[in-house]
Amino acid sequence: MTEERLMLDKQKTLEKNYPFWPHLTDEEKKRLTENCVAKTYEKGEMIHRSEEQCKGAILLLDGQLRVYIVSEEGREITLFRIREGESCVMSASCLLDSIAFDMMIEAVQKTEALIIPVHVLHPVMEQNPYVGLYLYKAATERFSDVMWTIQQILFMGIDQRVAHFLWDESLHQGQEIAMTHDEIARYIGSAREVVSKVLKYLAEDGIVSLGRGKIRILDKKKLKELL
Amino acid sequence: MTEERLMLDKQKTLEKNYPFWPHLTDEEKKRLTENCVAKTYEKGEMIHRSEEQCKGAILLLDGQLRVYIVSEEGREITLFRIREGESCVMSASCLLDSIAFDMMIEAVQKTEALIIPVHVLHPVMEQNPYVGLYLYKAATERFSDVMWTIQQILFMGIDQRVAHFLWDESLHQGQEIAMTHDEIARYIGSAREVVSKVLKYLAEDGIVSLGRGKIRILDKKKLKELL
Numbered sequence: 001m002t003e004e005r006l007m008l009d010k011q012k013t014l015e016k017n018y019p020f021w022p023h024l025t026d027e028e029k030k031r032l033t034e035n036c037v038a039k040t041y042e043k044g045e046m047i048h049r050s051e052e053q054c055k056g057a058i059l060l061l062d063g064q065l066r067v068y069i070v071s072e073e074g075r076e077i078t079l080f081r082i083r084e085g086e087s088c089v090m091s092a093s094c095l096l097d098s099i100a101f102d103m104m105i106e107a108v109q110k111t112e113a114l115i116i117p118v119h120v121l122h123p124v125m126e127q128n129p130y131v132g133l134y135l136y137k138a139a140t141e142r143f144s145d146v147m148w149t150i151q152q153i154l155f156m157g158i159d160q161r162v163a164h165f166l167w168d169e170s171l172h173q174g175q176e177i178a179m180t181h182d183e184i185a186r187y188i189g190s191a192r193e194v195v196s197k198v199l200k201y202l203a204e205d206g207i208v209s210l211g212r213g214k215i216r217i218l219d220k221k222k223l224k225e226l227l
Numbered sequence: 228m229t230e231e232r233l234m235l236d237k238q239k240t241l242e243k244n245y246p247f248w249p250h251l252t253d254e255e256k257k258r259l260t261e262n263c264v265a266k267t268y269e270k271g272e273m274i275h276r277s278e279e280q281c282k283g284a285i286l287l288l289d290g291q292l293r294v295y296i297v298s299e300e301g302r303e304i305t306l307f308r309i310r311e312g313e314s315c316v317m318s319a320s321c322l323l324d325s326i327a328f329d330m331m332i333e334a335v336q337k338t339e340a341l342i343i344p345v346h347v348l349h350p351v352m353e354q355n356p357y358v359g360l361y362l363y364k365a366a367t368e369r370f371s372d373v374m375w376t377i378q379q380i381l382f383m384g385i386d387q388r389v390a391h392f393l394w395d396e397s398l399h400q401g402q403e404i405a406m407t408h409d410e411i412a413r414y415i416g417s418a419r420e421v422v423s424k425v426l427k428y429l430a431e432d433g434i435v436s437l438g439r440g441k442i443r444i445l446d447k448k449k450l451k452e453l454l
Contacts (some may be wrong), residue, residue: 023356069378097368129250129356136363140323143370150377151296 010036013114017059017087023130035120041107047091048105054094056117057135059087063111067142069103077189079103080145089138095122096139161188162198164224166208170217178217237263240341244286244314250357262347268334272316275332276423280295284362287376288336294369296330304416306330307372316365322349325345388415389425390453393435397444404442 008226011033015021021029047065056067065082067090082088087094091105095118125131126173127226165188169177185195199215204210207223209216217223238260242248248256268274273291285292290311290412294317309315316323316331322345352358396404399428406414414421426442429435434450436443444450 069374129360132364133356133360136360138368139370140363140366143373145365146374146377147296148372
């Protein structure tokens with residue numbers, strides 16, 4: 001692919017995915033297009049760690065990212081996930097001066113992304129209010145996701161949380177969910193022992209069957225009744 | 228006070244507290260000034276209920292608001308508080324189309340506020356990006372507060388949470404905190420029995436003394452060590 005063709009592709013991708021694009025000057029469009037960076041993350045790769053410098057706005061072309069927090073004792077809570085066509089502004093949190101908490105971002109699977117680095121995004125954000133409006137609006141949207149997660153964790157019983165998790169995963173992975181009890185516990189912010197207990201209970205009820213590193217959903221109707 | 232003088236006072240207050248003010252046209256400034264409404268809320272009054280229509284941007288001139296969520300079983304979690312000179316954009320959540328969770332707002336004490344109603348704010352927000360930028364930025368800032376609260380609830384031990392609460396309240400109320408165990412439990416998202424147990428433990432350690440509907444802090448240094 002020629003350099004020119006590549007630029008055109010990048011511009012089209014940015015234009016399609018960032019609603020502030022029509023409000024940019026030609027100069028601003030050029031700057032973002034020329035300086036955005038294509039990047040591939042491997043499964044499990046860390047994209048953002050609290051103590052590190054922030055990367056910029058990450059637009060997901062393919063794959064999935066998971067944004068989570070970790071306690072001092074290593075307990076994880078998944079806040080939300082970023083999927084294809086969505087962009088992650090949390091990785092540009094240094095630009096959002098009202099965000100003052102630490103979070104981690106990892107690639108759940110192999111992920112292709114287009115990144116607008118912070119040093120490129122920052123001056124454009126300073127001179128064009130539509131860019132900041134977009135970034136803060138996107139952050140507020142995640143706020144809403146996080147509130148949902150929190151209400152689940154704080155207000156729902158652990159069995160309901162496991163049921164919800166299995167249900168959501170089955171929408172992505174199908175009837176067989178390839179995850180260990182430990183992984184599920186980390187995803188829903190609980191302990192492995194607790195998750196194993198709930199899964200055993202679900203298995204005894206004929207809702208799931210348990211295999212090595214996988215859970216098979218046998219009765220979707222019954223599972224749904226638990227939600 | 229003459230009508231003209233009142234308008235001038237309102238304009239000054241808005242100008243001082245809303246950073247988007249210099250970006251407004253004269254027409255927009257006039258519209259907001261003429262249509263904002265002074266309002267007094269009594270202690271305990273509900274300002275916003277999830278199912279009700281939203282009020283608008285509430286600027287606190289005096290008093291305090293508490294923003295919280297409630298589970299189906301009635302368990303409350305305080306997300307954050309709004310104090311004098313701060314503004315509450317959550318009460319304009321209908322304008323922020325990325326906010327999709329329910330919350331409640333109550334006046335913790337008698338509160339004086341200046342409200343820009345939704346029907347006034349909306350058209351200005353539509354035509355001026357600085358207004359939306361401000362609102363979403365303010366929402367993001369609250370996001371950050373909420374994350375702090377959540378990390379406390381999820382990751383900290385209950386004794387630490389009680390200690391943190393007493394410490395924070397002592398900064399406002401002084402050495403004697405006029406609250407029941409039940410109230411404290413509701414504020415920190417726990418049960419009364421649990422809070423009573425922790426308080427008894429703190430009392431046995433000589434950190435606090437317990438009275439009817441009040442807690443006296445005896446040893447600030449020791450309390451601080453628990454944080």
